[in-house]
Amino acid sequence: MTRFIIGIDGGTQSSKVAVFDTHGRIVCEASQPLRPLSMPEPGVVEHPDDDLYDSVVAAASQAMAAFPGDPADIVGVGLCSIRCCRALVRDDLTLAAPVQSWMDERLSRPYEHVDDDVAHVTTASGYLMGRLTGQRVDTAANYIGPWPMDVRTWEWFTDQEVFDSFNVPREMLYRLQLPGDIGGALTEEFAAATGIPPGIPVVHTANDKAADALGSGLRDERTGLVSLGTYIAGMIQGHEFVAEPASYFTNFGSEPDTYVYESAGIRRGMWTVSWLRDLLGAEVAPGDDSDDASSEDRLNEAAARIPAGSDGLLCLLDWLAPPTMPYRKGVFIGLDERHGYGHLYRAILEGIAFTMHRNMMALQDERQVTLDTLVVSGGGSYSDVCMQIFADVFGLTTVRNEVRDSAGLGAAICVAVACGIYPDFDTASREMVHAQDLFSPHPAHRDLYTQLSAIHGDISSHIDPILMRVHQALAENQGVTHG
Known part of the structure; x- marks a missing residue:
């Protein structure tokens, strides 16, 4: 039955x-x-x-x-x-x-x-x-x-x-x-x-x-996960509680006595893609009945034609500023006449990958572990362009599972154990989580992305003073009516 x-x-x-x-x-x-x-x-x-x-x-x-x-x-x-x-x-x-x-x-x-x-x-x-x-x-x-x-x-x-x-x-x-x-x-x-x-x-x-971590197949500290949701998180799984880590925090796992070590993330991460899609409106909207491509398909088709590095366009993902740094804003830097919406979209994906790579490297260094494999889950994992960018930036074989929105599968695994379908979480994970696609890093892209990621990591230190001045000017002129 x-x-x-x-x-x-x-x-x-x-x-x-x-x-x-x-x-x-x-x-x-x-x-x-x-x-x-x-x-x-x-x-x-x-x-x-x-x-x-x-x-x-x-x-x-x-x-x-x-x-x-x-x-x-x-x-x-x-x-x-x-x-x-x-x-x-x-x-x-x-x-x-x-x-x-x-x-x-x-x-x-x-x-x-x-x-x-x-x-x-x-x-x-x-x-x-x-x-x-x-x-x-x-x-x-x-x-x-x-x-x-x-x-x-x-x-x-x-x-x-x-x-x-x-x-x-x-x-x-x-x-x-x-x-x-x-x-x-x-x-x-x-x-x-x-x-x-x-x-x-x-x-x-x-x-x-x-x-999401459970449904993505995380069972040890050799496999990492980047979960591409409204909040983007990087994770590995372990079994010890760590009270005050410097570069991550200790989250509960989805099975008793396990923990998920979660790196710094990106607030309003994949929401930024929705923001771009809605901003573009009719330009990427589905066509007539003969063209069933979605807005996301059109964005991915355009980004696939853009070279790695987005022709020099870089994106900082601060569309929702951290509470302690309210002056921060989302930033595109490096625009010129070549750039269209495909560049904007690809720069967002590359900016997400650069940010999460830095965050995950800090997590690995503090945990003294080295990842063998990266799993990417969530809506962004449906995009081949996005998956390849992560493989190239991380320099790791990057996995897309059959079930990409894996929190629901994690919930199903808990049911399978609770209702006796499988005797434990290890067995249930092994039987219910299945890899579908593997993306290998391109060496040439990896070298370029290593350089660009370092540059990307320096942008905030240079632009924060400018954003602070803008924030202060707006605060001082709050309530001023613009005719």
């Missing part, structure tokens, strides 16, 4: 739902774009209304409408969602206020209780698990950020003074469980809205990046 697993991946820009067989192959899938983030005032960034839940319902409904099998053969649902969000929940498990995005400045501060309608404070995964199962439980592995969580023990801090500093009473927090634990049974309400059978187990995973 063929059995199936549903993986839910709730992201920043979309919610994805895929139905997998027990060998990790996608049977059907659907994606529901999220609405634009609401920014009603400076520093406030929210998911409007109940968009995280509504988008999961919509994507699950679409996936089940396309499912060719018998729903009775679905053994479970794996749930992963974005990290570093804060959900304020009523007693009936519905939202008392819009979910605060990881980009919201309130997430950098302890919780402030200003609304007595709020009965519980949880993460995006805790909120969604509550809506799917009716249970007030959450995965410990999504408590990155302003939470009274001891990452070493995967439990709330036992030191009461430390716990109290986060300003969240214990009774307002959900009960913690581990990745691979069953959070509850799917409710009749969610089943009726989506077509997924009621009563099947819903399984915890971790934060989305950790689920």
